[in-house]
Amino acid sequence: MQEPSRAREAFRGGLRAPTSGCCPGWTQANLISLPHEFAYDFLLFAQRNPKSCPVLDVTEPGETSASIFAGDLRTDLPAYTVYRDGELVEERTEVTELWRADLVSFLVGCSFTFEAALLEAGVPVRHVETGGNVPMFRTNRDCRPAGRLAGPMVVSMRPIPAEQVATAVRVTSRYPAVHGAPVHIGDPGALGIADLGTPDFGEPVRVEPGEVPVFWACGVTPQAAVMRSRPPFAIGHAPGHMAITDARDSDYLVP
């Protein structure tokens, strides 16, 4: 699938698959929908943690599309998470019946956006090669809290050949709106990650000899904040199962 509208149609029809590598050139986004009374806290949380939570778009309360997303936010992602009082109560492929008029939806930049640029620069992306989901980990680094929201920074990990780490930094630095440069390169232990083989979200990938684990801030961070801060209700995307927007990656490229 090359076109966002076609991909969204397929997901609306029930296809459930991670979106890494889907619709190259089109920006993918994390979703977090919160009751309006939490919207200011979240927007401030995002302002204070811009590497983890680069906000690309915000809806009006109850709105089901967004300026960069012409589809239906309730059905057009491949999978959703539903939280009540911070507990993940279910994963679903649509959330139409759970939708509420007071939900404000935030689309947050996703590192899948810069993977096409990494590949173009000759940097391999393991989970794209294998057709799986990226591994994601909660870290021991706390975000700056905002109002009632606090939580750990979540990161995605890509193993990069040592001689190409600098290229990966350079390429991704040019996409600050989709997490930008890595937040950590090397030793997972320094982030409080005990085992790269058991990610908190997504799927594990091999780290080959000569490769360095490289960590980028991840847009699952808002969901980790929901789990810790326990707002009464929230909807997110299932990690790795993103909103395919109508914005182009190049819209977020800095010179």
Next chain:
Amino acid sequence: MQEPSRAREAFRGGLRAPTSGCCPGWTQANLISLPHEFAYDFLLFAQRNPKSCPVLDVTEPGETSASIFAGDLRTDLPAYTVYRDGELVEERTEVTELWRADLVSFLVGCSFTFEAALLEAGVPVRHVETGGNVPMFRTNRDCRPAGRLAGPMVVSMRPIPAEQVATAVRVTSRYPAVHGAPVHIGDPGALGIADLGTPDFGEPVRVEPGEVPVFWACGVTPQAAVMRSRPPFAIGHAPGHMAITDARDSDYLVP
């Protein structure tokens, strides 16, 4: 004055002067303080108009300093504007007695931040040469509204020699957090500006033969939104009389 704390001390003592060229290398910021009930609308307005309103910091309600501003927001700017129901009711050199426990203060990036980089690249900055204030203009371009806030984009203008306009674009593009690249180059009429000699804020500057007027989004935009949208109370900086922060220009430089 080279150090932010010394500059703030002088302003606290009553010095009233535009801050362009002050404390080179240290980031300057626009101030807008609004009642808490308008804070979400403003943060959303900023998210929707990032060229005009790049938010660098947000205080808790009533707080008088900020994470990037160790001084006192009520006294340490050279001059303030006070709005009631959208009317500019006074300009003052301190606002201690007007301060309210419900005021949320936003520090918004200022294009003075990239002037040192322009000068370093050999691009002349006329109002720095003359020691005056930058000319600022309301435009005919409306910002994207957010909640109860709407208003025109405000721009600052710098005349740049035609052969150096590309350099000015390149240099300022690297500072997206302080307005970044110009929003318009050339014909003032296209922005609805009838006469470059009569700016809405600041002071006029000469445009010499061979120079092109170049326009950057300006952090006075929030005050133009206050004037149009009429919240009951707001405090701003007097245009050109900025908050000198403890952040370094290099903190906002993208690679």
